Amino acid sequence: MVLTEDINRLFADLLRAQLTEAEWRWLEEKSTASPLELMTAFVAVPRFIGRQTVALSTEQAIELAETATGLSLENWTTVRLSRVFLLTSLSVSDEATYIRHIETLFDTAEMNELVALYSALPMLAFPGKWLFRATEAVRSNVGDVFDALVMHNPYPAKHFHEAAWNQLVLKTIFNDKPIHKIVGLAERNNADLARMLSDFAHERWAAGRAVAPEVWRLTPGFMNDRLLDDMKHLFASKNSDDQKAAALACFHSNYGPALALLDNHENLKNQVGHGQLTWADLEFNDLNTYESK
């Protein structure tokens, strides 16, 4: 887990460099204020700090990567970073008080505050205590809130149990969002998820709809007869990206019948074998799989 003090210091450096002097003075003062004043400041940040995109120098990006694996500040605003900075400044001396304060902020949050709160989960103290809150973000229908927990956030991979993890991945697919932005996707992969994905694809196909080709990267380690049928379906698709997904999934499996199936598609097999085709080629961000074919 990320060390709260280290990240707090790093964020302070980033903000001091980017904010105006008056903005930074306000924020620094609030970061050492009483908890209630700090919490009010968390809410009021947009009234005192201008919203701009956070800019990182190369050195800062390297330091961030070393301090907090998996965390990305891409597309973060100064408002969001200032809020997370305040959260990492909150006193952790008393666990019950700390948890009550954070819960209050969650309970009364508007959308941008929820985004900041969920972004901050990997950096908060007592990480195990936020598990329920984290699963609530997976249940959210507000896009930015969902993304704040699911995309570029190391918290779920570290703390979710398997059933919750599988719901997170499936809901990402269901919401037409790209799974390659989930941190720890490969490490947390499991057979049950591959089965659920197959079931999900069958429902979609029955409705005349598509599944994003990238999602089949979840299957190679668990290839079996049932998934093999899905591979045949994909190879028969008119969408060349479906065929590419099947080739990649078969190639990376150790399942004989899947490798035999791939032999029927020599061109694709060669592309994968020579590294000309990888999963990265199927990492699309704008999916629209709900459009009827």
Add this chain to the structure above:
Amino acid sequence: MNQNNNSDERNPSHFEEGGGLAAQEMPEHSDLNWEEYREAIRGMRFFDPHIHMTSRTTDDYQAMFDAGIVALIEPAFWLGQPRTGLSSFKDYYSSLVNWERFRSSQFGIKHYCTIGLNSREANNEPLAEQVMEILPLFLYKEGVVGVGEIGFDDQTAAEEKYYRAQLELAKQAKLPVQVHTPHRDKKNGTERSMAIALEHGLDPAWVIIDHNNEETVESVLDQGFYAGFTIYPFTKMGNERMVKVVERYGPERIMVNSAADWGISDPLALPKTAALMKMRGIPDDVIKKVTYQNAIEAFGQSGQIDESVFANGLAIDQSQKMNGNTILRGGQQPRIAKDSLLIK
């Protein structure tokens, strides 16, 4: 907020005050069909400073967007029945800055709100005390453009107490105030609301007195307050009457709203009133002031309204896109072919 939605009488709030002099001779309200008025308002944009979207459907959002409504303010009000606990208030305020704001954005309309304890529920004093404690948590939030809607209903002592307390909150938070005026004993209630606001040292240019009619408007404008007019079938103003008000008093510090809610009300009141003004020969710049600009000026004093966000249409943020069981599909507003039997 409507209070007489069960009434069969036409426009009782006007007649109750005995001021229906000209009302017999002229129509009060013209119900316009979209096909009749769409040309009249082509290219116009509207800002509805009072509408309760939590009570409205997705069809309303789509129709509002089509008619040119680009932004709105949803004041906190009562839900048709009294709340029984603090959590209901907390979740309601939270939904105004959270889910409803998101829902609106997905239909291309910028959603702001005002937060306050409404006059009816101010009468439940034990609960009102608790609500007052959590109000500051919401007043400082982004996109909260005022304290509202607050003021008088029955004009009880409890209503006055919490009206005064919330005026103080507005001063501290540097927020405009959106004042609901009562249906019964309206003139007196309106005068009292203004006198108390002045007594607390509020700048009248920061106070929007809402639900005006021909009987109250003059005093409101003379004292320097903003005057809101609610086009609400039967119980408040008709749009024909609204045209007459603008012809008589001009556009300064006047704003039109729909106050559409769970009663029989019209979320398209603004575009329809604008169309009627246009048909009656009122100049475009006057129409723009009373259906768009004045509201932005008044509530913009909160520092929370950035007109450039919605002036040329609200950009739908692709990163917010959610599919499945939610609202938006493929970055477009989902449209159902209403006359098609097939549901895809």
